[in-house]
Amino acid sequence: MPPLTLVIGNKNYSSWFPRPWLLLRQARILFQEVRIPLCLPESAVALAAWSPSAKVPALHDGDVRVRDSLAVCESLNERFPDKQLWSRDAAVRAVSAERHAGFAAAWVADAATEPERIERFEHDE
Numbered sequence: 001m002p003p004l005t006l007v008i009g010n011k012n013y014s015s016w017f018p019r020p021w022l023l024l025r026q027a028r029i030l031f032q033e034v035r036i037p038l039c040l041p042e043s044a045v046a047l048a049a050w051s052p053s054a055k056v057p058a059l060h061d062g063d064v065r066v067r068d069s070l071a072v073c074e075s076l077n078e079r080f081p082d083k084q085l086w087s088r089d090a091a092v093r094a095v096s097a098e099r100h101a102g103f104a105a106a107w108v109a110d111a112a113t114e115p116e117r118i119e120r121f122e123h124d125e
């Protein structure tokens with residue numbers, strides 16, 4: 001099997017890429033981690049080299065390239081069926097997809113109501 005590479009950003013910035021990162025770690029699946037520091041002048045160029053969407057997480061699995069945390073998790077579930085990484089219950093998977101689709105809006109709402117916390121968060125590390 002070709003080695004897996006998971007491209008991530010700063011570990012204290014986001015909840016997006018920790019999702020597949022945690023899934024891989026919890027399932028004890030070996031992978032190479034490529035960390036791209038975000039919010040720097042050079043970030044966009046570094047991101048573009050790994051992820052056409054210029055977003056992380058991005059999974060490189062041989063010739064297969066997957067962007068988006070949910071897509072990466074679903075891809076890993078299919079790649080490692082013996083690990084049972086995802087629920088077999090379609091209703092449970094639907095809730096997960098709905099939550100994923102709405103999370104950006106919820107995060108923006110948090111940023112509007114808690115600007116100081118968000119400001120502090122972005123300057124950590």
Ligand SMILES: N[C@@H](CCC(=O)N[C@@H](CS)C(=O)NCC(=O)O)C(=O)O
Nearest residue numbers: 014016038054055056057068069070
């Ligand atoms: N819906 C995407 C969101 C990914 C996303 O927004 N990633 C951010 C990290 S917080 C990113 O890569 N931002 C690029 C940048 O800040 O330049 C997912 O689930 O993976």
